[in-house]
Every structure is written in structure tokens, then in C-alpha cells.
Amino acid sequence: MNRLVPSLILVAALPLCAQTVKDREGAVRGDREKMSGNSRWIYNDVEAGFAEARRTGKPLMVVLRCVPCMACMGIDEEVLTENRELKSLMDQFVRLRIINANSLDLSRFQFDYDLSFSTLFFNGDGTVYGRYGSWEHQHDSQNRATETFRRALEGALGLHRRFPSNRDSLRGKQGGPFPYKRPVEMPILSGKYDLHLNWKGNVVKSCVHCHQIGDSIRLDHRNRKEAIPSKWIYPYPALEVLGVETDSKDFLKVSGITPGTPASRSDLKPGDRIESLDSQPLISTADIAWALHEAAERGRLAVTWTRGTQSLSGNISLKAGWLSATDISDRVGTWPMRAMALYVKHLGRYGKHGAAMRAGFLKHDVLIGLDGKSDRTTESRLIGEVLLHHQGGRRITAIVLRGKRRLDLELPIQ
Numbered sequence: 001m002n003r004l005v006p007s008l009i010l011v012a013a014l015p016l017c018a019q020t021v022k023d024r025e026g027a028v029r030g031d032r033e034k035m036s037g038n039s040r041w042i043y044n045d046v047e048a049g050f051a052e053a054r055r056t057g058k059p060l061m062v063v064l065r066c067v068p069c070m071a072c073m074g075i076d077e078e079v080l081t082e083n084r085e086l087k088s089l090m091d092q093f094v095r096l097r098i099i100n101a102n103s104l105d106l107s108r109f110q111f112d113y114d115l116s117f118s119t120l121f122f123n124g125d126g127t128v129y130g131r132y133g134s135w136e137h138q139h140d141s142q143n144r145a146t147e148t149f150r151r152a153l154e155g156a157l158g159l160h161r162r163f164p165s166n167r168d169s170l171r172g173k174q175g176g177p178f179p180y181k182r183p184v185e186m187p188i189l190s191g192k193y194d195l196h197l198n199w200k201g202n203v204v205k206s207c208v209h210c211h212q213i214g215d216s217i218r219l220d221h222r223n224r225k226e227a228i229p230s231k232w233i234y235p236y237p238a239l240e241v242l243g244v245e246t247d248s249k250d251f252l253k254v255s256g257i258t259p260g261t262p263a264s265r266s267d268l269k270p271g272d273r274i275e276s277l278d279s280q281p282l283i284s285t286a287d288i289a290w291a292l293h294e295a296a297e298r299g300r301l302a303v304t305w306t307r308g309t310q311s312l313s314g315n316i317s318l319k320a321g322w323l324s325a326t327d328i329s330d331r332v333g334t335w336p337m338r339a340m341a342l343y344v345k346h347l348g349r350y351g352k353h354g355a356a357m358r359a360g361f362l363k364h365d366v367l368i369g370l371d372g373k374s375d376r377t378t379e380s381r382l383i384g385e386v387l388l389h390h391q392g393g394r395r396i397t398a399i400v401l402r403g404k405r406r407l408d409l410e411l412p413i414q
Contacts, residue, residue: 019141024068024204028099031067032199035097040082042096044197046105049096053124059160060122061093061153064101064111066209072117074144075137085146089153093121100207101183103195110175112236112289113214114331119149121156121283128173129159131286135238139330148251148284155283172280173290179220183208187223188216214333218387230297233337233384234326236289241326242301242316244268251285254305262322267314272305279304297323328380337383359395360409362402369399370411386413 021027035043042049046062053060065076080097082090098104101113108126111118112133119132132152137143159166180186184193189208198206214235221228239246243261247253254272257263268274276282277291279302295301300315328334370382371389386396395410 019070020068021070025202028067028203028207029199031099040095041080042094044098044100046096046098046103049094050122050124050126053094053122055124056094057124058092058094059129059156060096060124061090061156062096062098062109062120062122064098064109064118064120064210066116067099068204069116070141071139072115072134072137073141075134075146075149076117078144078146079149083146085150086153089150089157092157093153100197101210101213102193102197102206102208103182103184104213106178106180106182106213107175110178110290112286112293113210113212114235114333115210118210118286119152121152121159123160123163127163127167127170128175129156129163129170130173130281130283131290132284133286133289135285135330152284152286155281159281159283166281169276169279169281172278172294173287176294183213183216186213186216186220188212188219211332215336218333218337222387227389228387230321230323230384230388231293233387234323234328234380235331235333236286236293237323237326238285239288239292241292241323244274251288252282261325262316262318266303266316267312268303268305268316269307272307272312274303274305275311276302276304278302297321324381324384326380327378328383329378334380334383337387359412360407361400361411365400365402365407367398367400369397371396371398 032043035041042052049060049062052058063076063079065072079086079090101109108128109120111120111131115133115135115138117133117137121129121131123129130152132149134148136145159170163170182195183189184195189212193206193208197203214232217232218228221232234241240258243258243263244254245256245258247255250273252274254268254270254274256270257268274282277288278295280287280291282288282291291301295318298318298320300317302313302315304311304313306312328337370386394413396413398409398411400407400409
């Protein structure tokens with residue numbers, strides 16, 4: 001029998017957190033002290049940023065940064081110091097830095113909440129031009145490369161120059177309705193955080209982190225006994241989920257098409273350069289992720305591309321379950337999903353965290369069957385299967401190997 005998840009030696013409920021600097025409190029206060037005297041940046045005041053954009057007619061760039069996180073430290077430093085490659089471009093923007101999510105307007109600020117550094121580009125009237133976020137920088141805190149950020153700046157400026165004649169092409173980039181106005185109003189966070197940071201006390205403990213927004217969305221569905229939407233189990237996927245491989249130096253140039261994938265059934269070919277997804281102009285990989293995040297769970301995704309001097313258009317057909325090919329294993333938002341779905345390498349001992357141990361699971365048990373299924377799969381796909389099809393409070397059958405012994409157990413779903 002194939003193991004259900006070859007690498008899954010009971011790996012849920014991991015007591016992990018994002019790697020941070022040792023003095024988190026000092027880092028946050030130091031950032032405020034450094035930026036409060038910087039006349040080139042507006043600090044932690046969204047309304048002031050939009051007001052200045054309206055006054056000057058410039059586009060607004062909003063950098064959202066989790067200061068204590070080591071991830072993305074390199075690019076954050078390059079953007080703050082405005083190196084020579086960036087300064088002349090950034091001069092053309094109103095620059096706003098946000099270091100906490102407490103008071104974000106969630107109908108306006110919709111982006112990949114698992115990233116430690118993100119940028120949104122706006123018109124002064126609130127129209128979104130595009131988004132920027134990089135998993136390369138997320139995975140390598142010392143990565144100081146700014147080429148992709150520079151291209152996003154150039155792309156946003158180009159869209160701003162053509163605004164409002166291009167307004168229709170930007171409609172898909174705008175945030176949609178959100179059930180809560182601000183993060184502090186979400187049931188999971190309400191009463192635990194205030195609208196503003198507590199600079200007179202422990203400021204770090206008063207901060208809503210961006211990833212808590214995604215966590216709260218999923219927990220809210222779970223607590224209501226509702227299925228978590230696929231887009232929040234597999235948020236903001238890359239083009240690879242469709243089978244499109246892109247050039248390392250040009251995120252829009254197709255370098256390969258994976259057989260048997262949605263892209264392989266389209267007219268895209270290696271060498272093509274993608275120009276738009278879902279009729280949206282693209283300025284970064286974050287724009288691609290946004291278009292895919294908002295795409296239907298099944299249907300057709302409109303694509304335009306160039307092939308040499310030709311401008312071409314077509315569709316990629318999306319079948320139900322296409323999102324489950326997304327690898328979510330490295331996302332901070334996956335940690336609590338592991339707890340909800342699997343709960344099993346570092347077993348908890350107390351309260352709900354001890355449910356798997358009380359059900360008979362031990363550390364280093366190897367999961368080879370779950371809910372009657374034993375075909376080879378990935379941890380990401382398995383998490384989705386459990387969260388999509390099983391509500392909290394249930395138990396599902398599980399088969400584990402413990403040494404040479406095969407055991408039948410019941411896994412409690414949180």
C-alpha cells in the first residue's frame with residue numbers, strides 16, 4: 001500500500017511561529033523612532049496617505065511590513081533606504097508605511113496576508129493599480145534584490161498615467177465585499193486587540209499581524225460549522241498551479257508547460273509572454289496570485305499573451321479542485337490549518353491540543369490511510385481534503401504504522 005503522505009510522520013499542530021528578531025519590542029519601537037523623523041514617508045496613517053495622494057495627484061504606494069519578522073528584511077531595508085535603482089521611481093509616489101493590521105479597511109486592503117512585506121499601489125480615489133509581494137524574499141531574509149519591485153513601481157506608474165481611461169481593466173483588481181470592516185471586529189480577534197497600537201505598554205502584544213486575518217477567516221467558518229472556501233485553504237496560488245512555468249528573469253514569460261495540467265489544454269506555449277489574466281494588467285507575481293485567488297473554482301480564466309509580434313487571447317479551463325495542486329506547506333497560515341485538519345509530529349498534551357494523543361496517536365506514527373483513502377498525495381492536498389469535507393468535532397478513521405505494527409485509530413478533527 002502506498003503511504004498516504006510519504007513525508008507526513010504525523011505533522012500537525014506544530015508549535016511553530018515565524019522567525020523573528022530577539023528583541024521584537026525594541027524592533028517595533030526602533031522602526032517608529034527611525035521613521036517618525038523621515039519626511040519622505042507617512043507613518044502608520046492610512047487616511048493621511050490617501051489625502052496626500054489626492055492633494056498631489058501622485059499614486060500612493062502602501063508598504064505593509066511585519067517589523068519583528070526576519071523574513072523580507074533585505075528588501076524592506078532596500079526600499080526604506082531607497083537605493084539608486086528605486087529612488088527616482090519612488091519620488092513619483094506618495095509613500096506610506098504600515099506596521100500593523102489592526103485598523104486596516106478590509107474592503108480596501110486585500111492581499112496575501114501570509115507575507116511579511118507587501119505593497120499595494122493606489123490612486124488617491126482608492127482604485128487599486130496592483131500588488132507586490134515576493135515569496136523569494138519571504139524565504140530568504142537576506143535577499144536584497146529589487147528588480148521585481150522596480151518593475152512593479154514602473155508598472156503602477158504606467159497604469160496611473162493612463163488612469164482613468166483604463167478604469168475598466170482595473171475592476172478585477174479591486175477588493176470585494178468583506179464580512180468585517182476591520183480585523184479587530186473579526187470574532188476571533190474582537191476584544192483581544194484595540195484599533196490602535198499600545199505605545200504606552202507592550203506594543204508588540206497589541207499588534208494584529210496580517211497573517212491573523214487569514215487565520216481568522218478560516219476559524220470563523222470553522223466555528224460556524226461551515227466549510228472553509230477552497231480559496232482560503234489554498235490562498236494566492238502561483239502560476240505553477242495551472243502548469244505554467246515562468247522564466248526566472250521575467251515572471252510573465254512562459255518557459256514551460258507541465259503535461260496534464262490546465263495550461264497544457266490551453267493554447268499557451270513556451271516563449272509566450274502573458275499580458276493579462278482575467279482581463280487584469282499584471283505588474284508583479286502578486287497580481288498573478290490575486291487573479292488566481294479570485295478566479296472561480298471551476299470555469300474559464302481569460303488570458304492574453306504575445307507570441308513574437310502577435311497579440312493572442314484564449315482561456316484556461318479550470319476544473320473543480322484545481323486549487324488543491326497548490327503547495328501551502330511553507331505558509332504561516334498553514335500552521336493552524338494543520339492543527340484543525342491533522343493534529344499529529346509534535347503532539348499536544350493539554351486541552352484540545354491533546355486530542356490526538358488521547359485518541360492513541362504517538363509522535364513518529366506514520367499516516368498511511370485516512371478516511372478510507374490510501375493513495376499517494378501531498379500534505380497540502382490532505383489538509384484541504386479534511387477541511388473541505390469534515391467539520392470540527394468529528395472523528396475520521398486513520399491507519400498508522402508504528403514501527404512494524406499497523407494500527408487502526410480515529411483522528412479527532414478540531
